[in-house]
Amino acid sequence: MLTKDQRDALQEIANIGMGQAGEVIARVLNEFVTLSIPRVLILKPNLIAPALQRIVNSEAVSAVRQAFHGNLRGEALVLFGAQRCNDLAGLMGYEEKIDHATEMEILLDISNILVGACLGGIAKQVNADIGFSAPSLMADHVPVNEILKISDVSWECALLLEVNFKLEKLSFACHLIILMPENELKTFAGKIDRFMEAF
Amino acid sequence: MQTKDISHLLDFVVDRLEVGIFAVDVEMRIVLWNHFMASHSGKHSEDLLGKNLFEAFPELPNEWLKKKINNVFILKNYAFTSWEQRPYIFQFQHNRPITGGVDTMQQSCTFLPVKNTQDEVEYVCITLFDFTDTAIFQQQLNRVIEALKIEKAEQLQLSKTLEEAQNQLMQSEKMSSIGQLAAGVAHEINNPIGYVYSNLGTLEKYVQDVFGMIDLYEQAESAITDEATRVRIKEAREKLDMEFLKEDLRALMNESKDGITRVKKIVQNLKNFSRVDAFDEWCFSNLHQGLDSTLNIVNNEIKYKADLIKEYGDIPEVECLSSQLNQVFMNLLVNSAHAIEERGTITIRTGMREKEVWVEVADTGKGIAPEHIKKIFDPFFTTKPIGKGTGLGLSLSYGIVQKHHGRIEVQSEVGKGATFRVWLPVRKPQGKQA
Amino acid sequence: MAISILVVDDSPMARKMLIKALPAHWNVKITQAGNGKEAIAEFRAGKVDLMFLDLTMPEMDGYQTLEAMRNEGLKCVVIVVSADIQPIAQERVLKAGAAAFIKKPVDIQKLEPILRQFGLLE
Numbered sequence: 001m002l003t004k005d006q007r008d009a010l011q012e013i014a015n016i017g018m019g020q021a022g023e024v025i026a027r028v029l030n031e032f033v034t035l036s037i038p039r040v041l042i043l044k045p046n047l048i049a050p051a052l053q054r055i056v057n058s059e060a061v062s063a064v065r066q067a068f069h070g071n072l073r074g075e076a077l078v079l080f081g082a083q084r085c086n087d088l089a090g091l092m093g094y095e096e097k098i099d100h101a102t103e104m105e106i107l108l109d110i111s112n113i114l115v116g117a118c119l120g121g122i123a124k125q126v127n128a129d130i131g132f133s134a135p136s137l138m139a140d141h142v143p144v145n146e147i148l149k150i151s152d153v154s155w156e157c158a159l160l161l162e163v164n165f166k167l168e169k170l171s172f173a174c175h176l177i178i179l180m181p182e183n184e185l186k187t188f189a190g191k192i193d194r195f196m197e198a199f
Numbered sequence: 200m201q202t203k204d205i206s207h208l209l210d211f212v213v214d215r216l217e218v219g220i221f222a223v224d225v226e227m228r229i230v231l232w233n234h235f236m237a238s239h240s241g242k243h244s245e246d247l248l249g250k251n252l253f254e255a256f257p258e259l260p261n262e263w264l265k266k267k268i269n270n271v272f273i274l275k276n277y278a279f280t281s282w283e284q285r286p287y288i289f290q291f292q293h294n295r296p297i298t299g300g301v302d303t304m305q306q307s308c309t310f311l312p313v314k315n316t317q318d319e320v321e322y323v324c325i326t327l328f329d330f331t332d333t334a335i336f337q338q339q340l341n342r343v344i345e346a347l348k349i350e351k352a353e354q355l356q357l358s359k360t361l362e363e364a365q366n367q368l369m370q371s372e373k374m375s376s377i378g379q380l381a382a383g384v385a386h387e388i389n390n391p392i393g394y395v396y397s398n399l400g401t402l403e404k405y406v407q408d409v410f411g412m413i414d415l416y417e418q419a420e421s422a423i424t425d426e427a428t429r430v431r432i433k434e435a436r437e438k439l440d441m442e443f444l445k446e447d448l449r450a451l452m453n454e455s456k457d458g459i460t461r462v463k464k465i466v467q468n469l470k471n472f473s474r475v476d477a478f479d480e481w482c483f484s485n486l487h488q489g490l491d492s493t494l495n496i497v498n499n500e501i502k503y504k505a506d507l508i509k510e511y512g513d514i515p516e517v518e519c520l521s522s523q524l525n526q527v528f529m530n531l532l533v534n535s536a537h538a539i540e541e542r543g544t545i546t547i548r549t550g551m552r553e554k555e556v557w558v559e560v561a562d563t564g565k566g567i568a569p570e571h572i573k574k575i576f577d578p579f580f581t582t583k584p585i586g587k588g589t590g591l592g593l594s595l596s597y598g599i600v601q602k603h604h605g606r607i608e609v610q611s612e613v614g615k616g617a618t619f620r621v622w623l624p625v626r627k628p629q630g631k632q633a
Numbered sequence: 634m635a636i637s638i639l640v641v642d643d644s645p646m647a648r649k650m651l652i653k654a655l656p657a658h659w660n661v662k663i664t665q666a667g668n669g670k671e672a673i674a675e676f677r678a679g680k681v682d683l684m685f686l687d688l689t690m691p692e693m694d695g696y697q698t699l700e701a702m703r704n705e706g707l708k709c710v711v712i713v714v715s716a717d718i719q720p721i722a723q724e725r726v727l728k729a730g731a732a733a734f735i736k737k738p739v740d741i742q743k744l745e746p747i748l749r750q751f752g753l754l755e
Contacts, residue, residue, distance in 0.1 A: 005646075012646040015689070016737050019716025024274050032721040037689050093266035105284035109267075116276030125738065134279040134309070199649040 001042045001159075001182075006189055009196050014038040017121030018163045021176070024117040025110075025165065029091045032168040041160040048158060048179070053144045055162055056081065056175055062104075063138040063147050064111035068119055071128035072188060074159075074180035076119060077138070078111035079147070080173075087170040108135045114165065114176050126191040159185055219289075219306075219327030222313065225272055227252050227265065230322060239291040239304070258290065271310045271323045278310040282330040293331045305334035373578055385466050392466055396459045403452050410445060481627060483516040486524070486558060490547060493528045501536045505545045505562070512550035518627045523599045530592040531560040531619050537583070538564025538617060554625055555605075561618040567611040575609065604628050635662045636753060637680050641672040641698070642687035642714070647737070651685055651714060654739040656754060669693025673701055681709045683753055686731070688715040688722070699729040710751050714739060 002010065015038060022035045043051060056079050064078045088106055089098045098106070112135045123130045139147055161178040180188060213220055214233045222231035229252055232244035240256075247255055253265070271278050280288065282305040293304040307330050313322040423429050494507070501507060535545045543563035550557055567575060574580045578594040600607050603623050611617035638661050640648045648665050655661070664681075666672040668690040675681065688695035695713060702711075711731045715722070718736040726734050733747045748754035 008644055009646040012644045012650065012737075015644070015647070015716040017716075019718055019737065023718045026719040026721070027273060028270055032719060035717055093263040101284045105280070108281070108284065109278070112278055113270065113274060113276070117274065120276060132277060134281065134307075136281075137283075196646070199646070199653045 001185060002189055002192075005196065006192050007040060009192050011038065011040055013122055013125045013192070013195065014040060014161055014163070016125055017118050018176075020121035021114055021118035021163075022165065024113060028113060029088070029167070031091065031170065034166040034168055036164045038161060038163040041162070042185075043158055043160055045158060048160060049145055049147070051160060052079070052147060052177070055164075055177075056144050059143065060141045061144050061147065062107060062140050063142070064107055064135050065138040066111060066115045066135040067133045068115075068130050069133070070123075070130035071191070072119075072123060072126075072130050072180070073184045074178060076111075076115040077147075077177045077179065078107075078114060079144075079175045079177065080107055082141070083172055088167075088172055104137055104140070108137065110174070111135050114174070118163075118176060119178065126188075126195050128191055158182065159188070217329075220324065221327075222322045222324040223252050223268060224322055227268065229255065231324065236289075236327070240289065256289070259288065264288065268310065268323050268325075271312050272320045275312050275314065275318075275320050277312065280306075280308045282307050282334055286334070289327065293329075305330045388462075388466050392459065392462055396456075396463060399452070399456055399459055403456070406448060406452060410448075413441075481518055481520060483518050484521040485516055486514060486519075486549060486556065487511050489521050489525045490528055490549075490558070493525045493532065497529055497532050497536070500533050501545065504536045504539045505543050508544060508546040510546065510548040512548065514549050514551045514556045515625055517556050517623055517625055519603055519623065520599075524603070524623075527596040527599050527621060528558065528560070530596045531621075534592065534619075535560055535562035535564060535617070538562055538566070540565060543616070551625075555622050556625055557620050557622045559618060559620040561616065563616040566613040566615055567609070567617050568613055572609060572611065576607075635660045637661075637682045638663045639666060639672060639675055639681045639684045639709075640664070641666045641669070641684060641690070641695075643667050643690040644687075647687065647714075650737075651739050654741050654744060656741060656745060656748070659754065669695070669698035669701065672698055673705075673707070676702070676707050676709075683751075684709055684711045685714050686711055688713060688717055688726070695726070696729055699726070699731060703730050710753065712747060 018035055018038050022033045026033045039055075041051065060082055062080045064080075066076045066078075068074060068076065088110070089095070089102065092106060092109065094102060094106070112132075115135070116132060119130065119132075122128075159178070159180040162175060164173060164175045166173040213231075216233070217235060219235045219239070220231065220233040221229060221236050224230055228249055229244075229247045230249075232242075232247050237243045242255065253259060253261055267278060267280075287303055287306045288308060289304075289306065291304040291306075307328045309326045309328075311324040311326065312320040313324050315321045420429065420432060423432070490511075494501075532545065532547075539545075539562060545563075546559075546561045548559040548561070550559075571580075571582065576593050576597040580594075597607060600621055600623070604627065605621060605623040608620045608622070609617065610620075636659075638655075640651055640663060642648050642651070652663060664675055664679075666675050670693050672684070672686070673693075686695050686698060690698075693701070695715070699711065702708075710733075712733045712735055713726045713731045714735050714737055715726075716737045718734075723734040732751060735743060735747065745754060
């Protein structure tokens with residue numbers, strides 16, 4: 001699907017995008033964020049679920065989805081393991097004791113911030129203009145392998161870009177996964193080529 | 200279109216769109232306030248422009264909203280809220296006089312970064328959408344789903360009840376067909392047993408008579424003068440070992456009588472079992488007397504196995520078929536004795552609660568396994584080896600107790616013992632068939 | 634005399650991007666390395682005046698490389714180049730012995746003042 005050079009370029013683009021995302025989260029929360037090295041995979045849809053299961057080492061996850069559109073089209077998923085958002089609540093301007101609805105609001109907000117920063121960073125590198133839909137709750141404490149049953153993947157194959165974020169001091173971690181359908185990949189590859197030409 | 204016209208068009212659209220649109224600057228001062236916001240808040244843009252949003256509306260969730268808006272200034276990205284997590288930001292009236300269920304307008308909002316030419320965010324524009332209709336619909340949907348869940352649970356319960364009723368029906372059908380079988384067998388055996396028993400009685404008497412004769416002959420022995428005859432008689436007596444023969448004959452008679460008596464009892468049980476619905480004499484009787492007389496009968500079965508403890512309570516006389524109840528007690532006592540492997544205790548308790556009397560037989564035997572408890576009242580169910588017990592006792596007892604409009608309760612723990620409690624109404628319920 | 638530059642990053646793309654961002658008409662000799670181990674090997678092989686160092690690399694990452702250099706007493710100007718640009722990361726890197734920190738993608742406007750500061754550029 002992508003040549004080795006394109007993959008390499010994509011990896012670097014992802015690095016930069018994710019790095020920016022980490023920075024904004026840190027700024028919003030005033031806490032140090034650990035980022036994993038972004039993982040870039042091209043998969044057939046039926047392999048996405050098992051890939052997710054390997055990546056997210058948790059029994060049950062909550063998931064937020066947010067679509068992006070424009071020069072690049074696809075969906076971002078943010079997966080949260082079984083953690084309590086109480087610590088996060090304080091950092092985001094809530095009272096310490098939060099109810100379920102507030103917990104969901106926090107997940108949606110964090111996801112929105114992450115996706116906006118990360119994808120925004122990537123889009124800027126390749127000179128793509130994109131917009132986002134509102135984030136929505138995809139799953140609340142559901143086993144990982146059921147996440148993508150909920151939204152059936154109707155594409156031929158997909159790009160999977162994954163990174164995980166961990167807050168150093170608090171027990172908070174999540175995985176950001178960016179999915180792009182095959183026909184979008186071609187457009188994206190073109191943009192990557194143009195990016196590489198500049199160097 | 201001319202610039203002036205476009206500008207006018209835009210102003211109109213922003214102001215009159217049926218969506219709340221307002222904007223603030225970095226200091227949270229209001230720089231835009233459209234008609235929707237004005238008409239719902241009661242405050243107009245003339246009064247609000249330049250004022251701090253949180254001063255103008257102190258009821259807003261201060262900390263959270265400030266941070267939310269600030270994040271847009273910092274991050275330069277859109278942000279969102281949804282009525283599903285946060286029903287409203289501004290407390291506006293919803294205009295649905297007929298449909299109720301929600302108190303105020305349900306809102307979803309978008310926070311838009313408005314950038315200048317240096318790509319810095321100058322203003323944050325907030326759009327507020329009325330989601331009340333969706334919320335009401337969702338609420339109705341949820342109510343329907345809840346109702347369906349309850350109905351499903353009730354149906355499940357119903358099908359469980361039906362299953363139980365079906366089981367009981369099958370049980371009583373089993374009982375009645377076995378009853379018929381038992382009646383047939385009992386009838387067939389009864390006659391031959393009857394005359395074997397009576398013949399044994401006669402035989403016993405004849406044997407007595409013959410021994411009487413032999414005694415007379417023995418006494419007359421000394422009168423025999425012929426030495427040879429005397430010797431022959433003596434030899435014969437020693438060869439036969441007359442003494443032993445007399446003893447053994449007696450023993451044989453007794454054992455045979457015992458055996459036949461036992462068979463008679465079994466036949467009687469079978470006949471009772473099959474005639475459980477036959478007409479009998481109901482009367483008020485003293486259960487303690489019945490228990491004591493039953494204890495006498497089963498004493499042999501119990502005394503080598505268990506210590507007996509009697510804790511009789513204060514109970515009135517109970518309207519019942521006392522011989523049948525005694526059968527139940529006998530059955531329970533014998534079962535308890537059989538359940539005890541080496542030595543144990545059997546405790547009999549009685550008591551009363553409201554309009555019922557209970558009789559309890561508890562043992563420290565090997566107990567009943569959980570998977571068997573459901574089956575113990577089944578005809579022919581037994582955990583004993585073949586030949587030791589018919590497995591009819593408890594099903595017969597169950598039938599008798601049912602006939603008395605009572606119930607039998609079982610509690611058991613494997614290795615610890617079992618407790619059977621029979622509940623009986625003091626008076627036979629009026630108007631019910633025997 | 635040509636300044637000896639060592640570019641250390643596991644991504645060939647990243648190295649290209651950095652090199653492209655360097656000031657034009659600068660008298661330099663550039664060598665590349667794919668991780669900390671290779672970097673140290675290059676170091677021992679010849680003189681290095683300036684090192685551009687990425688943080689996230691396999692085998693030996695940026696922090697480990699800085700530590701190894703300090704232990705062996707290898708000295709040069711190290712400018713850390715990273716996508717991870719949190720203030721705390723920058724602090725840690727400077728404490729570990731780096732001279733400066735610059736964020737990816739490298740912007741020549743931001744790079745030049747730093748080079749001047751260390752006398753690597755007029």
